[in-house]
Amino acid sequence: MKAVVLCAGEGTRLRPLTYTSAKHLIPLANKPVIYYTLESLREAGIVDIGVVVSPNVEEEFQSALGDGRAWGIKIEYLLQRQPKGLAHAVSCARDYVGQEPFLVYLGDNLLQYGVKEPVQRFSQSQAQATLLLTEVEDPRSFGVARLNAQGNEIIELVEKPQRPPSRLAIIGVYLFDRRIFEAIEQISPSGRGELEITDAIQRLIDQGHRVTPQLLQGWWKDVGRPEDMLDANRLLLEGLQTVIRSPLGPEVIVKGRVEIAEEVLIERSELRGPLIIGRGAQIHDSFVGPFTALAENVRLDKSEVEYSIVMEGAQIEQVGRIDHSLIGRGVHLWRRRRPPDAYNFVIGDKSQVRLI
Incomplete structure (x- = not known):
């Protein structure tokens, strides 16, 4: 079995971070989101992985992931030249997949227990497709599945229904055989002009x-928004164990589970804790609170971060x-010792600025 990881989205809900980096490469607990996906696929025994990217981020992904040998896998990059929907993104992998069954994984999704069990079950079944579902409180914001009376087959999919037929939401992991490509050829663009996988x-x-x-x-998380990124970071840090690889300086207090890298x-x-601190970080006269990830070479001085x-x-x-913040790479935040004489702004459309 092969896997196809979809990473061609623009990440508009995570701007401005995604103006300079793909959302799949934003770190959670100090590892890019897509690293968790690749580890999950390798654990499931899948070593041939196609990563669908748009041309503007192809080089960035190649730099971050290489050919996959760091995970014991083989990565091939597949271009989706225009954003025409999930089904179109899947169709970009048709030649790569060939006649094999394959797994589709949305690159901005995280699953607590990975995909090993779903892969095993699909391999042993006679199904042409399998969808991972989860119960949600309000299904109206999701694609929703209606099952047969026995609960062992999906008989209808409804996208964001006002009257949901169930509380079973479709998450971003699918398993298919080659027939899905024929089905994609037979559908037309939806009202928003995209080929919908549903x-x-x-x-x-x-x-x-x-x-x-x-x-x-x-648990399952779609990390398409800043608040989702922070919540996923929290969930990952919940499983942290204390590992301290650097000597602590004077007057340092450690409470809870903390992972500290070298240097x-x-x-x-x-x-x-729980919190994680990357290699080369420097922290002086500060407080670092729970559910925080400080990456490599971060400097914190006379501040509090939680x-x-x-x-x-x-x-x-x-x-x-x-608190509750995403701070990008190479950002410099500091406070002047006195209020400014005047403010100078270049502010984009529909911005909100609060001065305190």
Whole structure:
């Protein structure tokens, strides 16, 4: 079995971070999102992986992932030249997949327990497609599956229904055989001008092919928004164990589970886990609170950071308390010692600026 990881989305809900980096390469617990996907696929025994990317981020992904040998896998990059929907993105992998069954994984999704069990079940089944489903409180924001009376086949898919037929939402993992490509050829663009994967799967159902459900075990996160990124970071840090690889400086207080990499300098500060600190970070006279990830070479001075992701090379100096924040690579935040005489702005459309 092969896998196809879809990473061609523009990540508009995560701007401005995604103006300079693909959302799949934003770190959670100090590892890019897509690393968790690749590890999950390797654990499931899948070593041939096609990564669907848009031309503007192909080089960035190649630089970050290479040919996959770091994970014991083989990566091939597949271009989706225009954003025409999920079904179109899947069709870009047709030649790569060939006649093999394959797994489709949306690159901005995280699953607590990975995909090993779904892969095994699909391999042993006679289904032409399998969808991972999870129960949600309000299905109206999701694609929703309606099952047969026995609960072992999907008989209808409804996209964002006002009257949901169930609470079973479709998540971003699908397993297919080659028939899905024929179904994609037979569908038309939706009202938003895209080829929808749910329309292609519904075509399989209407033609009498067997489409089966698998209920997800454990948590699932779609990390398409800043608040989702922070929540996924929290979930990953929940499983952290204490590992301290650098000597602690004077007057350092550590509470809870903390992972500290090599070459880290910390002095006169309090660390309250779960939190992770990357190689080369420097922390002086500061507080780092729970559910925070400080990446490599971050510098923190006379500040407080809690429930946040601070990316590589960022500097935070004397800014007071930062909470529920995503701080990009190489950012420099600092506070002037006195209020400015005047403010100078270049502010984009529909911005909101609060001065305190």
